[in-house]
Amino acid sequence: MAGQRQGGVGELSPPLLVKIVMAGESCVGKTSIVRRYTEPSGAPTSSYLATIGIDFKVKAVTFHDTRVKLQIWDTAGQERFHTLSTSYFRGAQGFVLVYDITNLDSFHSITSWMRDIHEKAGDEVDVILLGNKCDKESERVVPKQKGEKLAWEHGIPFFETSAKDNVNIEEAFSVLTKYILEKNSCLLYDLNVVDLNESKKRTCCAF
Numbered sequence: 001m002a003g004q005r006q007g008g009v010g011e012l013s014p015p016l017l018v019k020i021v022m023a024g025e026s027c028v029g030k031t032s033i034v035r036r037y038t039e040p041s042g043a044p045t046s047s048y049l050a051t052i053g054i055d056f057k058v059k060a061v062t063f064h065d066t067r068v069k070l071q072i073w074d075t076a077g078q079e080r081f082h083t084l085s086t087s088y089f090r091g092a093q094g095f096v097l098v099y100d101i102t103n104l105d106s107f108h109s110i111t112s113w114m115r116d117i118h119e120k121a122g123d124e125v126d127v128i129l130l131g132n133k134c135d136k137e138s139e140r141v142v143p144k145q146k147g148e149k150l151a152w153e154h155g156i157p158f159f160e161t162s163a164k165d166n167v168n169i170e171e172a173f174s175v176l177t178k179y180i181l182e183k184n185s186c187l188l189y190d191l192n193v194v195d196l197n198e199s200k201k202r203t204c205c206a207f
């Protein structure tokens with residue numbers, strides 16, 4: 001059980017570090033989703049500002065008494081940043097793969113993004129698929145069933161989300177975190193600057 005393992009709140013152990021990477025085409029809403037999840041008043045602004053290169057945010061969560069520090073890397077979806085963006089895939093434990101329900105190309109590109117993820121981060125990483133902008137129902141071109149089918153084919157969870165209306169954002173990250181922690185993979189404790197030698201040690205989760 002997560003509550004009985006080291007890393008529990010009561011023991012004041014350092015949090016586990018989990019690296020999550022946002023992936024998907026430009027303008028699908030990756031930055032807006034990260035902002036909505038990590039900032040208290042994280043509603044997206046109506047003006048679009050493309051991510052240049054890479055950005056990251058940190059969010060501390062407690063999961064079944066285990067403290068977790070989510071390091072969320074927000075990559076740029078523009079083609080010219082593709083090599084840079086995918087270079088950050090290595091070492092990630094989880095991916096939030098996003099398309100826009102009003103943009104068919106962004107949906108069709110998901111298979112290629114999945115290939116990139118497995119090529120760079122291995123087959124064991126956890127991925128969730130998000131069909132974002134579900135508040136724009138009148139402009140929808142990707143039926144929900146198509147998203148569900150694609151996710152089913154890849155064996156990954158699926159949510160339709162709205163960063164604008166805050167629909168399913170918390171739920172999506174919560175499911176991804178749960179999957180990562182349950183996988184019993186080796187995660188690092190975030191010892192920060194307390195003891196640099198200790199922080200290099202790998203510690204296996206014992207769920």
Ligand SMILES: Nc1nc2c(ncn2[C@@H]2O[C@H](COP(=O)(O)OP(=O)(O)OP(=O)(O)O)[C@@H](O)[C@H]2O)c(=O)[nH]1
Binds near residue numbers: 044048049162
């Ligand atoms: N209606 C609606 N608009 C959204 C939603 N999420 C994002 N947007 C808008 O979509 C545009 C692009 O959002 P971003 O979050 O910058 O997209 P991105 O995927 O990070 O784009 P890149 O940085 O180019 O990769 C912005 O104008 C947002 O306000 C949503 O859920 N609903």
